[in-house]
Amino acid sequence: MGVFFRIMNADVRSDVSLGRRSPNAKTRVVVADRNVITRVGIRSILERNAGMAVVAEATTYEAALDAVDEHGPDVLLIDLDLGDDTTRGLKLCEEIVERFPNTKILVLAQSLSEMIVIEALRRGANGYLVKDEVKADELGKGVKAVQDGETVLGKGVGSMVARGLGSTRGAAEHLTDRELAVIKLVAKGLSNKQIAHEIFLSESTVKFHLQNASKKLNAHRRAEIVHRATAAGLL
């Protein structure tokens, strides 16, 4: 099995970058990951095996943004899960795309979450690899590929995206703040009544939010809701 897929993007263009830098120039990469070990590992692989240059490392969203701003790298290799809020990582993608269109984004995630994969790509990430799946040479190839304007999807990610795009709305359906809040309390084992009391709602409203969340997550029992939300990295 061709361990990872590359999808040539017909519509997205690289004609702009054609003459932008000399073909022999080293690919310049900024790595954003909260984990030292991972950063060191990536740097080692990229620099020693792939002949690239890691020009900066970042451990927070702000630092990542600053680093891209300062170094204008070809590729930002990022673990969306910096800090405690993955949503910020997604916002960061949008911002990078908007402010630094020449920097490609390759997401290097800890785990495979359908919701996050889809969202990341929707917001402009050029690729999505999973840490535990990726092999050493794939990392360098992946970085090169996104730099060249391709979309790189790791093992298992491709089919996920296909499913996501296939469904009418995919993961475009976000859980609202309230829904998420309720789910978090459900995960703690509170009953509807307790949740209602906790966040000053009527029990009816709690059930209402839960019903809506059920439909969005396509889960019909609260245990499943919690499980899916957890798997999607929302808790």
Add this chain to the structure above:
Amino acid sequence: MGVFFRIMNADVRSDVSLGRRSPNAKTRVVVADRNVITRVGIRSILERNAGMAVVAEATTYEAALDAVDEHGPDVLLIDLDLGDDTTRGLKLCEEIVERFPNTKILVLAQSLSEMIVIEALRRGANGYLVKDEVKADELGKGVKAVQDGETVLGKGVGSMVARGLGSTRGAAEHLTDRELAVIKLVAKGLSNKQIAHEIFLSESTVKFHLQNASKKLNAHRRAEIVHRATAAGLL
């Protein structure tokens, strides 16, 4: 118990090593982690910054055992979560302790799960660090410390252990196979009736297992049960 705990930010001194090996010999380490990036990172940190030798890398439980057998390292640095079954990682600890008592075990976990921390230490691991928390220099120091017979607990792990040992039974209470099986189906959103049908039990029995699991996990609603089980890395 006569082990002295060492929290990672306190400073170290090794007054314990009794000249078992020449003081200048390089510490020999086997690294077991399914993730290439992490392996490369650890190797780089340990070899370049801490002057140690990574004599082998492993990506499976079997390979880890073989590597320890073959190389007789001073320290086995392992992510319990190789394969899909963390329990096997715990068993591996026991086996290493039994068969290769000269090899110390330092667990390098992805996440902080109380149940796993306690179990790992109970089965003979000499330390437990969390990947995202650990700093580059702490990794080398930690390896050195366990080699010297100390117990190394990363940030946040210490208090967890204290709590675990404080409670009468701690996490000594395992979920039985049946309980786990039922919980997995609960997580998929099945009702007791459906679960009963799925694994050929009566609904009563399903409820029985769930009741027992509730008590062990100290959770009173199925949503909480799956949340805890997930957090404990059991699903």
Add this chain to the structure above:
DNA sequence: TAGCCACCTGTCCATATGGCTAGGTAGCGA
């Protein structure tokens, strides 16, 4: 302004769940 959305509340009812008591089997080690 109409339409959409997130948000909030209520009522109804069948079913699921949590918590309990009270049995049974088989295997394993002291």
Add this chain to the structure above:
DNA sequence: TCGCTACCTAGCCATATGGACAGGTGGCTA
């Protein structure tokens, strides 16, 4: 053999939950 554990089953009953219908608000945008 006794005691322990994992395992299996049954029944009872109060409460929680899932799913439905039927309304309401305020804010935003076409």
